[in-house]
Amino acid sequence: MAEKHFASKRFAEKSNRVLVYVILTVVSVIWIFPFFYLILQSFANYAVAGGADSSKLFPIQWTGDNYVALFTSTTRPFFRWWINTFLIAFATSALQTVLVLMTSYALSRLRFTGRQGLMKLMLILGMFPGFLGMLVNYYILQLLGLNGSMFSLIVVYVASSAMSYYIAKGFFDTVSRSLDEAVMIDGGSKNTVFWRIILPLSKPIIIYTILISFTAPWGDFMFGNFIASASQNITAADYTVAVGLYKITEQAEFGVFCAGAVMVSIPITVLFFWLQRYYVEGIAGGAVKG
Amino acid sequence: MTKLQYLSLTKGERALVNLGDFFKNFGKGFVNFFKSIPNKLLKFWNHTLTAPFKTLARAWSKGSWLVRGNFLVFGLYQITHREIARGILFLLYEVVFIWFFIKTGIPYLAKLGTLGTLSTTSHYMIDPSTGVADGTFTAGDNSFSILLYSLVTIFLLGLFVVLWYLSIRDAKSLHDNICVGRLSKNTQFFKDLVDSKYHTLLLAVPLVGLVAFTVIPVVFMMIVGFTNYDGGYRQTLFDWVGFDNYKLLFSGVGSGGGGVVTIFFKILAWTLLWALIATFTNYFLGMVIALLINKKGIKLKKLWRTILIFTIAVPQFVSLMLINRMLSANGFLTNLFVQAGWIKSQISPFQNVTLARVIIIVINMWVGVPYTMLISSGILMNIPEDLYESARIDGASSFKMYTAITLPYMLFITGPYLLSQFVGNINNFNIIYLLSKGAPSFNLNPNLGYGDPGETDLLITWIYKMSMESGSQSNYAMASTLGVLVFLVIAFFSLIFYGRSNAVKNEGDFS
Numbered sequence: 001m002a003e004k005h006f007a008s009k010r011f012a013e014k015s016n017r018v019l020v021y022v023i024l025t026v027v028s029v030i031w032i033f034p035f036f037y038l039i040l041q042s043f044a045n046y047a048v049a050g051g052a053d054s055s056k057l058f059p060i061q062w063t064g065d066n067y068v069a070l071f072t073s074t075t076r077p078f079f080r081w082w083i084n085t086f087l088i089a090f091a092t093s094a095l096q097t098v099l100v101l102m103t104s105y106a107l108s109r110l111r112f113t114g115r116q117g118l119m120k121l122m123l124i125l126g127m128f129p130g131f132l133g134m135l136v137n138y139y140i141l142q143l144l145g146l147n148g149s150m151f152s153l154i155v156v157y158v159a160s161s162a163m164s165y166y167i168a169k170g171f172f173d174t175v176s177r178s179l180d181e182a183v184m185i186d187g188g189s190k191n192t193v194f195w196r197i198i199l200p201l202s203k204p205i206i207i208y209t210i211l212i213s214f215t216a217p218w219g220d221f222m223f224g225n226f227i228a229s230a231s232q233n234i235t236a237a238d239y240t241v242a243v244g245l246y247k248i249t250e251q252a253e254f255g256v257f258c259a260g261a262v263m264v265s266i267p268i269t270v271l272f273f274w275l276q277r278y279y280v281e282g283i284a285g286g287a288v289k290g
Numbered sequence: 291m292t293k294l295q296y297l298s299l300t301k302g303e304r305a306l307v308n309l310g311d312f313f314k315n316f317g318k319g320f321v322n323f324f325k326s327i328p329n330k331l332l333k334f335w336n337h338t339l340t341a342p343f344k345t346l347a348r349a350w351s352k353g354s355w356l357v358r359g360n361f362l363v364f365g366l367y368q369i370t371h372r373e374i375a376r377g378i379l380f381l382l383y384e385v386v387f388i389w390f391f392i393k394t395g396i397p398y399l400a401k402l403g404t405l406g407t408l409s410t411t412s413h414y415m416i417d418p419s420t421g422v423a424d425g426t427f428t429a430g431d432n433s434f435s436i437l438l439y440s441l442v443t444i445f446l447l448g449l450f451v452v453l454w455y456l457s458i459r460d461a462k463s464l465h466d467n468i469c470v471g472r473l474s475k476n477t478q479f480f481k482d483l484v485d486s487k488y489h490t491l492l493l494a495v496p497l498v499g500l501v502a503f504t505v506i507p508v509v510f511m512m513i514v515g516f517t518n519y520d521g522g523y524r525q526t527l528f529d530w531v532g533f534d535n536y537k538l539l540f541s542g543v544g545s546g547g548g549g550v551v552t553i554f555f556k557i558l559a560w561t562l563l564w565a566l567i568a569t570f571t572n573y574f575l576g577m578v579i580a581l582l583i584n585k586k587g588i589k590l591k592k593l594w595r596t597i598l599i600f601t602i603a604v605p606q607f608v609s610l611m612l613i614n615r616m617l618s619a620n621g622f623l624t625n626l627f628v629q630a631g632w633i634k635s636q637i638s639p640f641q642n643v644t645l646a647r648v649i650i651i652v653i654n655m656w657v658g659v660p661y662t663m664l665i666s667s668g669i670l671m672n673i674p675e676d677l678y679e680s681a682r683i684d685g686a687s688s689f690k691m692y693t694a695i696t697l698p699y700m701l702f703i704t705g706p707y708l709l710s711q712f713v714g715n716i717n718n719f720n721i722i723y724l725l726s727k728g729a730p731s732f733n734l735n736p737n738l739g740y741g742d743p744g745e746t747d748l749l750i751t752w753i754y755k756m757s758m759e760s761g762s763q764s765n766y767a768m769a770s771t772l773g774v775l776v777f778l779v780i781a782f783f784s785l786i787f788y789g790r791s792n793a794v795k796n797e798g799d800f801s
Contacts, residue, residue: 013587020582027579028597031656035600037622038612054615055625099496106492115489125504127713127780129750129773132757133507135521135766139438140502159499166710191484219605222719226758242607249611261612265604272603273596280595283664 035265042066042258054254066259078260080237081244084150085218086267088240092157093214099161100209101202104168105194109180122163134226141227148233150240156223157216164212167282171205172198208282211275215268221246320786342455349462360461364454367461371468375479380457387450395443402440405517406431410526433519433528441510445501514770520739521757521766528767535771550740553732554772558779560647561748565715568654569708575655576662577670577700581692583663584670595667598660606657610724613653617725640729643745650746654721665707666700673699713780722751739765749776 037057043066044059045051051061070078106112107119137156138147146152180193188196199206217224221242228234228243239247241264248257272279299307349357359366364384368377408430464474483491515535519528540551583594601609616623619638627633633645640646673696681691701708722728728744728751736742741755741763749772757769 017585017587020585020588024579024582024588024594028594031598031601031660034609034612034616035604037616055620055622057622099499102492103496106489110489110492112489118493121505122500123784124781125500125508127717127784128508128511128777129717129753130504131719131754132511132766132770132773133504136438136507136510137503139434140506156503159503162493162496162500163504189481189485190488194488215605219607221607242605245608245611249615254615257611261604261608265608268605269600269603272599276596276599279599280664280668283661283668 038258038261042255042262044255044258046253046255052255063255066253066255067263069256070259070263075236076244076248076256077237078241078244078263081239081241082263084238085240085242088151088153088157089214089217091151091154092217093210095154095158096161096164096213097206097209099158100164100168100213101199101206103162103165104172105198107165108169108172109193109198110190119165122165126163131222131226134223137223138227138230147227148231150224150227150234150238153217153220153224153227153240156227157213157220161213168202168205168209171202171282175201204278204281207275207278211271211279211282214271218242218264218268323785342459345459345462346455349458353462353465357458357461357465360458361454364457365461367464368457371464372474372476373464373479374476376460380453383450383453387446390446391443394439395446398436398439399443401431401436405433405529406436406527430526432526433517434526437513437517438506438510441506441513445506511770512774514767515774517767519766521764521769531767535767539768539771550734550738553734553740553743556745557743557747557749557752560746561716561750562779564647564651564748565712565718567651568658568715568718569711571651571655572658572662572711573704573708576659577666579659580663580666580670581696584667595663598663601657601660606720607724609657610653610720613656614725617649638729640726640746643730646726646729646746650721650725653725654718657721665704669700669703670696709784713784716748716776716780717750718748719750719754722746722748723754728752728755736763739763739768741765749779 040058041052041054043062043064044054045061045063045065047063047065048061051063052059070076107115141147141152141155144155146155175198179197183193183197217240219242220240224240224243225246228239236244236247241260245257245260245264248260296304296307350361354367356367356370363381365377365380368374368380370377410430410432467474516530516532517528518531518534519525538550539554541549579598582588583591588594613623615621617639618624620636621638624633624636624639627639628636633639633642639649677695678691681695686694726744726746728742728747730746731742731744734740734743739756741752741759743752743755747755753769753772753776756772757764757766
């Protein structure tokens with residue numbers, strides 16, 4: 001009797017597990033499917049009538065022309081866009097990471113008048129629709145003589161870094177304070193604590209911040225488009241990939257867009273999978289304190 | 291109600307009691323917030339408002355003549371008493387500000403009342419007095435610059451007053467120290483900068499960026515809600531209109547039967563409903579998937595997680611534009627829906643309100659679930675195993691363990707995260723704009739200056755349409771008015787939840 005009970009229990013557990021595998025497989029298929037479709041369509045021949053049908057999963061006529069078009073077209077200099085975006089993302093990521101870490105350390109470890117007020121202020125600022133300020137941002141860029149170049153995007157992205165203190169601060173909050181005190185007793189300053197204690201312990205959050213700030217410019221369409229259309233100095237060659245791809249959907253075939261999307265996604269996806277461990281640690285350790 | 295009374299109730303009654311308690315606490319938090327206002331004001335008056343004046347009075351009456359000199363010349367006492375670096379910084383700001391104030395500030399501030407009256411004239415026509423048509427412009431007033439420069443001047447003036455106070459306070463405390471024989475050294479300033487005043491060094495650059503590119507624009511746009519600025523390139527002059535934009539919005543001027551005010555409340559209702567559903571569907575589905583992946587005996591944990599992370603890695607606008615295409619009139623998914631019989635013909639599913647809303651919520655799950663999955667896996671692994679152990683010994687079912695251990699633990703820790711998600715969803719521009727663009731449209735007359743709002747528009751996308759997309763019909767002032775309203779709605783919810791959240795209150799508990 002007892003044996004039979006165990007056997008049925010083991011069977012229940014096993015069928016349970018099979019069910020979980022089935023669910024996970026279905027979920028994975030749903031999640032991966034659009035990208036599968038994207039890659040297939042990037043090889044579809046949209047230039048020829050009947051060569052492709054975006055309502056079908058597989059291309060009717062296979063071709064590599066979409067990719068060739070991306071890299072040879074003079075009206076759509078995709079390679080230039082890619083380089084532009086890379087430079088912008090690189091500079092943004094470097095500067096933003098420094099500023100975010102500075103702000104987070106100050107808000108997490110230092111006690112000064114107005115600390116709570118400052119955090120509340122930033123919370124409140126985040127509630128106001130940001131793009132309404134774009135017009136003013138552009139005007140301020142003009143005052144600083146920075147308009148007329150897509151690289152002014154770096155200034156805009158970096159300037160609001162303080163607002164993204166939240167995750168890194170959450171992480172710093174969990175680092176034990178007794179370490180700070182030990183340094184202070186040995187005569188170190190708060191600067192020493194920052195460099196010798198906090199930074200070496202924060203590798204996941206530093207990499208997380210770098211990753212997030214590096215990937216954001218690749219996806220920012222709104223501000224890029226605003227700057228691109230506001231200034232006459234900015235020609236098609238100066239676009240970022242997000243702006244460029246949006247223009248492609250407006251004028252060119254779907255196949256070229258898919259090829260472009262694949263080319264944009266590859267570097268970021270590679271980066272993500274390479275640094276996945278840090279991303280997961282960062283988001284789990286900093287977003288919520290536990 | 292005592293514990294015993296509670297336990298004697300049936301399950302249904304208990305649920306009712308719990309629900310009642312929830313709303314009672316909700317109301318209580320709200321009432322407490324308003325009750326605390328008088329106390330806070332009193333404290334503000336005593337500690338923040340009057341204290342500086344006392345300090346100033348003391349500095350004047352008890353300080354030396356050099357301390358009093360600080361009332362006129364910033365940093366005078368510091369420079370003469372071996373605090374040269376600090377003194378010079380104070381002095382420098384004073385000089386630069388006064389120069390700026392006289393040269394730029396005053397001329398612009400003088401025009402703030404009228405926002406400028408002189409219009410720009412062009413000389414394309416032959417000027418009768420000179421007889422030339424040179425195609426140049428005589429620049430008149432520009433209301434936008436007047437408002438912006440005035441605002442900047444006011445900010446700098448505020449900083450000026452604060453620094454004036456700080457320089458005097460600093461001089462007084464330096465004076466006190468010197469009186470008891472504690473002389474300071476010039477190098478002390480730099481030592482403080484990396485230790486007791488480290489925050490000024492760290493926060494200086496981030497805060498300048500924040501003020502210039504976030505605070506000033508936000509304040510500016512809030513003020514624009516009280517003008518008739520339309521955002522067009524040709525409009526150089528605009529005027530103050532007081533609360534006219536608010537009145538116009540709520541007086542219900544509009545086409546046909548539905549006034550703008552009805553559209554406003556419809557969009558507001560959908561925005562809140564959307565934010566609520568989107569937040570919770572993502573949260574629970576993410577948690578369920580995390581639980582499935584973390585389940586004991588499930589293999590390839592890393593693979594499942596990696597597959598989901600794909601959606602995070604691919605830039606969001608790429609995946610959303612792709613989905614948009616798949617859902618267009620002849621798109622891949624539309625065809626699937628037709629074959630499944632969900633829609634009759636091959637038109638974009640975004641033509642049907644309910645279907646459009648459901649699709650947006652489902653796609654949002656596709657976009658957002660991986661994030662919540664990652665966050666919940668992190669937390670789930672942190673739940674102490676012995677809790678489950680003892681529950682298992684007591685014979686609890688896995689569902690019971692979920693509702694009694696996992697869920698409360700998750701909700702407790704992720705409270706602030708849920709709030710930030712809720713706020714983020716109210717302002718979730720990308721998903722709506724790139725998927726449906728707000729379709730199906732309300733068919734509002736575009737000449738009214740309210741853009742082209744639709745059934746699935748959130749307030750934020752409506753604002754975008756009004757300000758950025760309407761071309762010559764753009765209406766910045768009304769968009770700003772709406773922006774302020776969105777802000778008020780969010781602030782209302784945040785105040786209630788944020789003030790009551792445990793994780794915020796017990797900030798230092800984990801360190």
